[in-house]
Amino acid sequence: MIERNSKSELAQNNILKAASDLFLSGGVKAISARAIAQKAGVSTMGIYSHFNGKQGILDALYIEGFELVSQAMNVDAGLTPLASLMQATDQYLSLGENYEAHYRLIFGEADSGYEPSAEAKAIRLESFGKLVAVTSTLLPASGAETEGSSDERGRQFALEIWALLHGFVSLKHHTLGAISNDDSPAKPYHWNWKDSARAAIRRLAASYRID
Template sequence: MNIAKRKILQAASELFLEGGIAALSVRSIAKHAGVSTIGIYSHFQGKEGILDELYIQGFELVMQAMDFEQHDLSPKEVMRRGIRGYFAMAEAHEGHYRLIFGENDSRYTPSEEAKAVAEKAFGQLLKVTALLLPDDANMALKHKNALEIWAFVHGYVSLKHHAVASIFETPDWYVMAEDALCMHIDAILATHTHLNSE
């Protein structure tokens, strides 16, 4: 990706973080990035193209967070490492994160290409969370566990990003989240160990 495109996407991400989709206009993005409005159209065909690229990048960052060497790691440690990567991604790329997880609105609908990348990211999470389950677990159970874990980590990230977080004296949201999620993982592992022993 060339420097101009990177500058445009960085500017759009920063503006989105400041004011959501309402803050994104071709003119405001161009001004923030230090490029011409013509440059925006030549690189992205306008605001929709920029939003799609941010959306795709966001889910690619989610996939990268869960993409690491898993050999010699227990299923629980694989999940813990994935969770830490997810939290690091959410912290380092907050604008992207807010766009892909719920702070978009009716003014933006992801393209089919963008939706396909989101589905691919969920597929990667599904593969990682399936490690907690028996080999013969059905797809419905794998989906259920993946969604539970994703909802869990997303809930903590959203609370940390929310203004209400400043009310609570929480030393580290992500340490607290990892501890709580580990209890959930232990419960999943214990349930299936118990079922297999019956």
């Protein structure tokens, strides 16, 4: 969870933690004011006073999830383009691993019981806009490009990065970290998903001549 300091914010944090645990165990249908209150150790009235019920809690998780995605794109100053990309990659992979409920919610593993609010959808668009803006700065300049074609190339690069990383995080979530060895099913070999993701991003960067 994003760190909260005041008493009210700590209560909100406990509520969101309880909601994320319930989501992982049973999806949106597992989340109710009563279930969250019991798990978080608060009253149902407290749930409504902080978040105005189930919709408000899901929106808060959704918004927080995309805020975490945006934070993952913050890199140290003075790095080379490739080093910046790899730092952001590591931060995104850690987000996917450490905030699984948020990740699954914002990338569609919900159900018909939840439709993000207009505010939540706006945060989603802002997050993708930041990804495009950040990754575009990593691309080497090309004298043959117009402003429009440069923007399109930046969006394409951003989508390819996101598709790669999302694929690896999704595999991690679906317990494919250990893949069976067909020759000896009793002795599975283990797949280091983070190293594989980093290698894929490096290959993508090389195709765009980023170093």
